[in-house]
């Protein structure tokens with residue numbers, strides 16, 4: 001079994017990833033913290049609150065990146081791109097869950113995927129990846145008469161909006177309907193907005209407390225509405241998905257792979 005390293009092991013997702021590794025005896029070989037972090041040298045499991053793992057936190061250098069075959073990154077866009085550069089130099093695979101990438105940052109991920117195998121997905125849960133299929137059916141049946149809104153809610157600490165998942169849902173629906181999301185997306189409303197243009201896809205963002213991650217795709221027509229909702233109740237679901245992606249990536253050729261491919265949902269009708 002290939003060995004796996006975790007980047008940003010002190011983050012909310014980093015700790016969840018270490019905990020899942022310990023609980024499921026997964027091949028955790030290394031875990032890192034940011035350069036200069038005082039946490040270097042601590043046990044990754046003790047920091048995560050799941051007990052000793054015998055994996056000590058290290059700063060993220062090229063020498064450390066050599067210590068695992070596949071690296072999981074749930075940090076932030078700029079940090080992730082620095083990690084990606086190291087992974088390309090060391091020819092290591094990456095699972096990337098970071099959201100809020102600009103177009104040019106995403107293009108850098110695409111370029112790196114010509115050299116190393118990468119899974120990038122804004123949401124690693126089974127339920128959201130199934131939802132991405134269900135909304136296609138809903139869009140085909142209702143999308144040309146119903147108003148489409150995507151509503152997401154997350155914890156107060158989240159830095160990007162709308163969530164990466166909400167954007168993926170929007171792109172999926174727009175693609176199904178032959179619309180370009182850049183032309184039809186409406187991000188929030190204020191003032192005298194006028195009547196709603198049926199072609200638009202609206203986004204609404206809620207931030208508060210410790211909400212892990214809720215997403216609803218709403219298809220609202222006259223007389224009825226359909227809501228397809230996913231609610232994550234624990235980060236374990238994302239961490240398990242990321243581990244699944246990491247183990248799936250072993251021995252893969254360079255390329256940019258999706259969570260749909262990892263979960264075997266890519267060919268679902």
Ligand SMILES: NC(=O)C1=CN([C@@H]2O[C@H](COP(=O)(O)OP(=O)(O)OC[C@H]3O[C@@H](n4cnc5c(N)ncnc54)[C@H](OP(=O)(O)O)[C@@H]3O)[C@@H](O)[C@H]2O)C=CC1
Nearest residue numbers: 008010011012013034074075079097098099122123124238
């Ligand atoms: N795809 C999916 O399924 C999911 C994706 N996410 C995404 O994952 C990302 C992380 O989320 P979350 O865990 O909540 O965030 P946190 O803020 O809890 O963790 C971010 C981690 O990144 C590290 N970091 C930040 N900046 C730097 C830097 N410049 N150099 C090195 N390390 C850095 C932080 O280090 P330090 O602790 O030292 O500050 C921390 O360990 C977000 O983009 C989020 O949207 C989240 C959940 C699921």
Ligand SMILES: O=C(O)C1=N[C@H](C(=O)O)C[C@H](O)C1
Nearest residue numbers: 099122123158163164165213
């Ligand atoms: O920041 C988070 O927490 C999450 N981010 C992802 C996103 O932006 O879609 C996925 C999940 O909902 C949790």
